[in-house]
Amino acid sequence: MSYLTEGFTLGSWLFTKDHKRIGILYALAITVFFFLGGIAATLIRLELATPAGDLVGADTYNKLFTLHGVVMVWFFLIPSIPSTLGNFLVPLMIGAREVAFPRLNILSWWIYVLGGLFVVATLVLGGVDTGWTFYTPYSTMFSNSYVVMAAAGVFVVGFSSILTGLNFIVTIHRMRAPGMTWFRMPLFVWAMYATSLILVLATPVLAMTLTLMAVERLWHVGIFDPALGGDPLLFQHLFWFYSHPAVYIMVLPAMGVASEVITCFARKRVFGYRFMAYAILGIAGFGFLVWGHHMFVSGQSIYAGMVFSLLSYMVAVPSAIKVFNWTATLYKGSIEFSAPMIYALGFVGLFTIGGLTGLFLAALAVDVHLTDTYFVVAHFHYIMVGGTVMAYFGGLHFWWPKVTGRMYPETLARVAALVMFFGFNLTFFPQYILGYLGMPRRYHEYSPDLQLLNVLSSAGASILAVGYLMPLAYLTWAMFHGKRAPSNPWHAKGLEWATTSPPPKDNFDAMPEVPRVPYEYDPRETPA
Amino acid sequence: MTHPPEWLLPAASEGAGRIDALFFSLLALTGFVAVAIALVALVFCVKYRRGSAADRSDPPSQLKALEIAWSTIPLVIFIGIFVWGARVYASLYQPADGAMKVFAVGKQWMWRIEHANGRREIDELHLPVDEPVRIVIATEDVIHSFYIPAFRVKQDAVPGRYTGLTVTPTRVGTYELLCSEYCGTDHARMGGHVIVMPKAQFAKWLAEGAPAGSMAAQGKATFQRLGCTGCHDPRSSLHAPELAGLFGRAVHLQDGRTVIADEAYIRDSILLPKKDVVAGFEPVMPSYQGQASEGDLLELIAYLRAQ
Numbered sequence: 130m131s132y133l134t135e136g137f138t139l140g141s142w143l144f145t146k147d148h149k150r151i152g153i154l155y156a157l158a159i160t161v162f163f164f165l166g167g168i169a170a171t172l173i174r175l176e177l178a179t180p181a182g183d184l185v186g187a188d189t190y191n192k193l194f195t196l197h198g199v200v201m202v203w204f205f206l207i208p209s210i211p212s213t214l215g216n217f218l219v220p221l222m223i224g225a226r227e228v229a230f231p232r233l234n235i236l237s238w239w240i241y242v243l244g245g246l247f248v249v250a251t252l253v254l255g256g257v258d259t260g261w262t263f264y265t266p267y268s269t270m271f272s273n274s275y276v277v278m279a280a281a282g283v284f285v286v287g288f289s290s291i292l293t294g295l296n297f298i299v300t301i302h303r304m305r306a307p308g309m310t311w312f313r314m315p316l317f318v319w320a321m322y323a324t325s326l327i328l329v330l331a332t333p334v335l336a337m338t339l340t341l342m343a344v345e346r347l348w349h350v351g352i353f354d355p356a357l358g359g360d361p362l363l364f365q366h367l368f369w370f371y372s373h374p375a376v377y378i379m380v381l382p383a384m385g386v387a388s389e390v391i392t393c394f395a396r397k398r399v400f401g402y403r404f405m406a407y408a409i410l411g412i413a414g415f416g417f418l419v420w421g422h423h424m425f426v427s428g429q430s431i432y433a434g435m436v437f438s439l440l441s442y443m444v445a446v447p448s449a450i451k452v453f454n455w456t457a458t459l460y461k462g463s464i465e466f467s468a469p470m471i472y473a474l475g476f477v478g479l480f481t482i483g484g485l486t487g488l489f490l491a492a493l494a495v496d497v498h499l500t501d502t503y504f505v506v507a508h509f510h511y512i513m514v515g516g517t518v519m520a521y522f523g524g525l526h527f528w529w530p531k532v533t534g535r536m537y538p539e540t541l542a543r544v545a546a547l548v549m550f551f552g553f554n555l556t557f558f559p560q561y562i563l564g565y566l567g568m569p570r571r572y573h574e575y576s577p578d579l580q581l582l583n584v585l586s587s588a589g590a591s592i593l594a595v596g597y598l599m600p601l602a603y604l605t606w607a608m609f610h611g612k613r614a615p616s617n618p619w620h621a622k623g624l625e626w627a628t629t630s631p632p633p634k635d636n637f638d639a640m641p642e643v644p645r646v647p648y649e650y651d652p653r654e655t656p657a
Numbered sequence: 658m659t660h661p662p663e664w665l666l667p668a669a670s671e672g673a674g675r676i677d678a679l680f681f682s683l684l685a686l687t688g689f690v691a692v693a694i695a696l697v698a699l700v701f702c703v704k705y706r707r708g709s710a711a712d713r714s715d716p717p718s719q720l721k722a723l724e725i726a727w728s729t730i731p732l733v734i735f736i737g738i739f740v741w742g743a744r745v746y747a748s749l750y751q752p753a754d755g756a757m758k759v760f761a762v763g764k765q766w767m768w769r770i771e772h773a774n775g776r777r778e779i780d781e782l783h784l785p786v787d788e789p790v791r792i793v794i795a796t797e798d799v800i801h802s803f804y805i806p807a808f809r810v811k812q813d814a815v816p817g818r819y820t821g822l823t824v825t826p827t828r829v830g831t832y833e834l835l836c837s838e839y840c841g842t843d844h845a846r847m848g849g850h851v852i853v854m855p856k857a858q859f860a861k862w863l864a865e866g867a868p869a870g871s872m873a874a875q876g877k878a879t880f881q882r883l884g885c886t887g888c889h890d891p892r893s894s895l896h897a898p899e900l901a902g903l904f905g906r907a908v909h910l911q912d913g914r915t916v917i918a919d920e921a922y923i924r925d926s927i928l929l930p931k932k933d934v935v936a937g938f939e940p941v942m943p944s945y946q947g948q949a950s951e952g953d954l955l956e957l958i959a960y961l962r963a964q
């Protein structure tokens with residue numbers, strides 16, 4: 130009997146304490162928000178197909194990009210891999226029967242839903258127009274939209290992040306199977322561990338920042354508005370102290386997924402496993418020290434700018450190491466281009482371009498020209514969408530047989546991966562050029578000279594939308610009609626493949642032991 | 658809004674060339690790295706595809722020397738880029754001695770410009786070619802960002818403080834002036850043009866539209882209108898700090914600190930007089946918050962500088 134057949138009532142799902150079911154609840158919830166944010170993105174790209182502001186007015190456009198940012202960052206990207214695949218896989222990968230705190234785990238999902246309701250309420254009431262960054266004093270003293278309601282949603286959903294992070298940290302420390310030492314852990318677990326540290330340490334700062342913002346807006350207590358004796362740069366420091374590490378909350382899990390998938394389909398042990406684990410910790414650690422690179426033209430001291438620039442290059446080193454090691458993993462492998470592998474290789478390529486263009490933005494003088502233009506928009510979409518979303522889909526396909534007990538249609542999945550990759554590049558590559566040419570972000574109207582590049586971008590977005598709708602359709606179909614999956618369809622080595630597909634409620638019939646290092650793949654022993 | 662006619666962005670300031678040099682060097686470097694990684698990955702993908710007859714003996718899973726090499730080489734390159742970027746960045750903020758001053762105040766949703774002789778313009782900034790200009794930037798309301806793509810410069814306008822940048826336009830022409838920090842409804846429409854003119858033509862333009870008095874003269878009128886003379890006039894019976902010769906001087910404060918009387922100090926002293934009380938004086942000055950606009954403040958500063 131599998132965890133899926135343990136109960137069929139709605140209550141058996143909504144009040145489950147099973148980490149696997151909670152992973153699925155999260156997957157369903159974030160899918161709703163992914164398509165909500167996607168609708169906003171579609172309208173944004175439609176508006177930008179022409180230079181004039183003809184489809185929607187200025188205020189509506191401002192609300193659209195704010196909704197897109199808030200929903201995609203906090204209600205999709207942050208929980209995407211950790212709360213879905215992480216919840217499902219962390220106990221399985223370390224040989225545990227549950228997470229450390231199953232009740233907190235389901236509570237975190239309910240908190241997520243509550244936070245989501247605030248965002249839906251904001252939307253129904255009329256939206257919010259501050260941008261996802263909530264910069265003061267615009268957000269506290271000038272905006273005539275539902276700022277506090279939206280911030281409340283973000284505040285609330287933060288607690289679901291904290292609970293998930295706390296759960297993973299304790300689970301990974303205390304519940305590893307006999308023999309599962311730290312350096313026998315899969316890199317996905319390392320990534321989840323580092324991500325959890327950031328979730329627990331950074332999210333409270335966001336909660337405090339938004340609270341201070343709401344206090345100033347509601348009761349005019351001077352914190353950020355200089356007219357009341359506050360300082361607007363204080364808000365930016367506090368906001369980016371969370372929001373820069375938040376990028377690593379999104380991308381470290383993606384790196385974890387890519388490491389699992391590439392090693393399996395190259396039939397080769399991850400190259401430089403220890404460097405990979407250290408690089409994950411290095412990125413998480415340095416990630417806390419670079420927030421000021423969002424503020425090179427904000428009026429902060431130029432010496433602060435220099436310190437943050439240098440530290441930003443320090444965080445680029447472990448990122449570069451990871452790209453080199455993934456590439457080296459392919460050497461002398463036996464590579465199969467299955468759908469998860471195409472997604473994972475796509476992730477590496479897009480993350481590399483996103484990372485390399487980060488070098489431009491960390492270079493102080495160049496950032497003066499490029500910051501707040503489409504160059505930045507392109508850069509972070511390469512990291513967060515090209516990187517994280519590609520990896521999320523890669524992971525979804527890779528573990529789909531384990532999660533649902535059914536196979537997905539392979540050919541369709543490969544086509545979708547390629548459509549996504551092509552659509553993504555067509556959408557966002559022209560935006561780098563637009564940024565260099567000086568098109569600022571958050572403009573619903575622009576110079577007619579820039580129309581060609583914007584039309585290319587909008588055309589790419591329509592292809593990207595098809596790429597995202599395809600898995601929605603065929604994975605839904607496969608959930609009910611896919612071919613039954615064996616326990617280990619990829620002949621993969623992790624503990625999660627040692628149990629049945631789908632796993633029993635308690636994960637393992639007999640408690641596993643771990644006598645060896647992970648990823649003992651051999652390219653000469655090719656599975657049939 | 659019109660865009661410069663060239664497809665590529667014109668480089669119309671002294672700093673623009675230096676920023677472009679770094680930008681295109683980075684483009685070449687990162688382009689090379691990206692293509693190299695892609696090629697290596699592609700070769701591996703083809704050569705080691707499942708079922709190929711490639712040699713797979715002793716597949717390495719780590720090579721310490723290689724890993725140390727590809728950690729340290731990027732590190733050295735990154736530090737090099739950092740130094741290059743930081744040097745050009747610092748040069749953008751060097752206050753050029755004797756640079757002509759222009760004042761820009763952001764307001765939802767326009768840039769108000771005032772020249773030292775008192776000539777004002779809105780959403781247009783006339784500048785002489787080949788002359789260093791110090792642009793002092795302030796805002797009446799929210800954060801804006803003063804952005805001239807053709808000059809490759811951008812600086813946020815931050816409520817409650819003065820920011821600024823120094824540029825030297827090098828090409829006569831008309832360029833875009835934008836707001837690049839989101840500031841509300843008409844953010845996309847905030848901005849206009851920078852018009853760089855030959856020096857003689859600029860001098861003529863500047864003189865033509867000059868109002869009755871320079872910024873300093875208008876500052877003097879504002880000084881009297883707001884009643885500052887009541888205390889700050891040397892003949893006043895009320896004991897207030899002497900302002901003649903104040904600008905640029907060191908000021909000793911009640912709490913032992915010493916500050917330079919720059920634009921920010923004077924602004925704070927008018928709006929938040931209890932923040933920096935001068936040693937030996939009672940903190941009796943009222944705040945002029947809400948009475949002195951950003952434009953008034955800039956004129957008052959110009960007046961004090963001329964004293």
